Amino acid sequence: MSDYFNYQNNQLCVEQVPLTDIAQHFGTPCYVYSHTALVDGYRQFESAFAGRKHLICYAVKANPNIAILHQLAWLGAGFDVVSGGELQRVLAAGAGASKVVFSGVGKTVAEMRLALDAEILCFNVESEAELVRLNEVAGSMGKIAPVSLRVNPDVDAKTHPYISTGLKQNKFGVAYTEALALYHKAAELPHLRVTGIDCHIGSQLTEIGPFIAAVEKVLALVEVLAAEGIALEHLDLGGGLGIRYDNETPPSIADYAGALLTALQLRNEKIIVEPGRVLVGNAGVLLTRVEYLKYGEEKNFAIVDAAMNDLMRPALYDAWHRIQPVVRVPSPQSSDGTTSHSTRLSKDDSQVAGYPASGRGGERERQSLIYEVVGPVCETGDFLGHARELAVTQGDLLAVMSAGAYGMSMSSNYNSRPRAAEVMVSGTVVQLIRERETVHQLFAGEKTFLL
Numbered sequence: 001m002s003d004y005f006n007y008q009n010n011q012l013c014v015e016q017v018p019l020t021d022i023a024q025h026f027g028t029p030c031y032v033y034s035h036t037a038l039v040d041g042y043r044q045f046e047s048a049f050a051g052r053k054h055l056i057c058y059a060v061k062a063n064p065n066i067a068i069l070h071q072l073a074w075l076g077a078g079f080d081v082v083s084g085g086e087l088q089r090v091l092a093a094g095a096g097a098s099k100v101v102f103s104g105v106g107k108t109v110a111e112m113r114l115a116l117d118a119e120i121l122c123f124n125v126e127s128e129a130e131l132v133r134l135n136e137v138a139g140s141m142g143k144i145a146p147v148s149l150r151v152n153p154d155v156d157a158k159t160h161p162y163i164s165t166g167l168k169q170n171k172f173g174v175a176y177t178e179a180l181a182l183y184h185k186a187a188e189l190p191h192l193r194v195t196g197i198d199c200h201i202g203s204q205l206t207e208i209g210p211f212i213a214a215v216e217k218v219l220a221l222v223e224v225l226a227a228e229g230i231a232l233e234h235l236d237l238g239g240g241l242g243i244r245y246d247n248e249t250p251p252s253i254a255d256y257a258g259a260l261l262t263a264l265q266l267r268n269e270k271i272i273v274e275p276g277r278v279l280v281g282n283a284g285v286l287l288t289r290v291e292y293l294k295y296g297e298e299k300n301f302a303i304v305d306a307a308m309n310d311l312m313r314p315a316l317y318d319a320w321h322r323i324q325p326v327v328r329v330p331s332p333q334s335s336d337g338t339t340s341h342s343t344r345l346s347k348d349d350s351q352v353a354g355y356p357a358s359g360r361g362g363e364r365e366r367q368s369l370i371y372e373v374v375g376p377v378c379e380t381g382d383f384l385g386h387a388r389e390l391a392v393t394q395g396d397l398l399a400v401m402s403a404g405a406y407g408m409s410m411s412s413n414y415n416s417r418p419r420a421a422e423v424m425v426s427g428t429v430v431q432l433i434r435e436r437e438t439v440h441q442l443f444a445g446e447k448t449f450l451l
C-alpha cells in the first residue's frame with residue numbers, strides 16, 4: 001500500500017477519510033485522489049533538482065483535472081502539453097504560459113497560434129515539416145517562436161511497446177542522424193529562435209539505464225551544436241519515470257534525478273523534466289461497487305460498476321492494477337483453531353443503501369474465490385483484473401489502486417456511460433473536483449437529421 005491509502009480499522013482510507021464515506025456521498029464509479037501524495041511527489045522533484053536551474057513540467061495528459069493543474073502551478077510547476085486543449089486547461093487553471101512546453105507530432109496551425117499568442121516557453125518540434133510550418137505561422141503573427149527539437153535517441157526504454165517512444169521505428173521526434181542538419185535549418189529560419197533540445201523515450205520506465213543512455217546521446221549532440229555556434233538555454237529530458245503497480249521496483253525520484261544530474265554535471269543549461277505518471281499514478285484510486293457476482297463453470301465474475309471506459313489501461317495495455325476490498329473482512333479463528341476463509345457479516349453490515357442483498361451472491365457468505373473483475377461494457381476486453389482472489393458479496397466496494405495517471409484522462413463515453421466523478425482529499429477535507437457527467441451532457445450537441 002502507500003502512505004496515502006491505508007487500512008484503518010479494516011476500512012480502506014484515503015488519508016483520514018474512509019472510502020466508504022466517499023462512495024456514499026459521491027456515488028460510484030469515482031476517482032479519488034490524495035492531495036498530500038500529489039504535493040509530496042512534486043516536492044520530491046523540487047528538492048532533487050535544487051541547486052541546479054530547473055523546471056518541472058508536469059505532463060498534463062497523465063491527469064488534466066483543473067484542481068491538479070492549479071495545485072501544481074501554485075507549487076511552481078511548469079507544464080508539458082500535447083494539444084491546444086491541454087494548453088487552454090493550463091491557462092484556465094491560472095498557470096502562466098511562460099512555463100509551458102508544447103510537445104506532440106501533429107500540432108495544427110490553430111494550436112500553434114494559440115500557443116504563440118499565449119507566449120509559451122518552448123515548442124518541442126518533432127519534424128522538419130513542423131519546423132517549416134511553425135516558422136510560417138510565427139511570421140504571419142509577427143512573432144518569433146522558441147523551439148527545441150525533440151530528438152529520437154534510438155534507445156530501448158524496456159517498457160510496453162505501446163508506451164515506448166524513443167526507438168527509430170516510433171513516430172516521435174526527429175531522427176538522431178538528422179538532428180544536426182535540422183538545427184542548422186531552424187537557426188536560419190527567421191521566425192524561430194532555437195532555445196533547447198528535448199527527448200522523451202517512453203513511459204513507465206523502471207530502470208535508470210535507458211534514461212542515462214538517452215541523456216548521453218543528447219549531450220553528444222549538445223556539444224557538437226555548441227561547437228558549431230548553436231548554444232542552447234535548456235535541456236528537456238522528458239518524463240517516463242515508472243511507478244509501482246505490482247512488484248516493480250522503479251528508481252526513486254531522488255535516485256533518478258541524481259543520476260541525471262551526474263550525467264549532466266559538465267553542462268549548466270537549465271534542466272527541464274516532464275514527469276506525468278510518477279506524480280499522480282499512486283495518488284489516485286478508482287472506487288467501484290460490485291453489482292453482481294456470477295458463477296460460471298470455468299470462471300467466476302465480479303461485475304462492477306466501473307468499466308474499460310472509466311479505466312482503459314487493462315484493456316489497452318493489459319495493465320495490472322491491484323484491486324483491494326474497501327472493507328477488509330478479518331478471517332476469524334474457527335472453533336477448531338483453523339482459519340476460515342469465509343466470513344459471515346451481520347445482516348446490517350452487508351446492507352448497503354440501494355443495494356438489497358438479494359439473490360445468490362447477496363445473502364451468500366463472503367467466500368474467498370478467484371474472480372474476473374469485469375465491467376458492464378459489451379466487450380470481452382472490458383476487464384479491470386483477471387483471476388483476483390477476493391472475498392466479496394454484492395454491494396461491496398472495491399478500490400482499483402494506482403489509477404491516478406492515465407485513468408480519467410483516457411476515459412471515454414463508450415456505451416453512453418457518463419464519466420466518473422473525481423474527488424480530492426487532504427487529511428479530513430473532501431472536495432468534489434469534477435462532477436459526475438450526466439447522460440444529457442453526452443448527447444447535448446447531437447441533432448436529428450431532417451430531410
Ligand SMILES: *Cc1c(COP(=O)(O)O)cnc(C)c1O
Pocket residue numbers: 059061062080082103104200202203204238239240241274275276277278405
Ligand atoms: C506522456 C509524455 C510525458 C509523461 O510521461 P510519463 O510516463 O507519464 O512521465 C512526458 N513528455 C512527453 C512528450 C510525453 O508525451
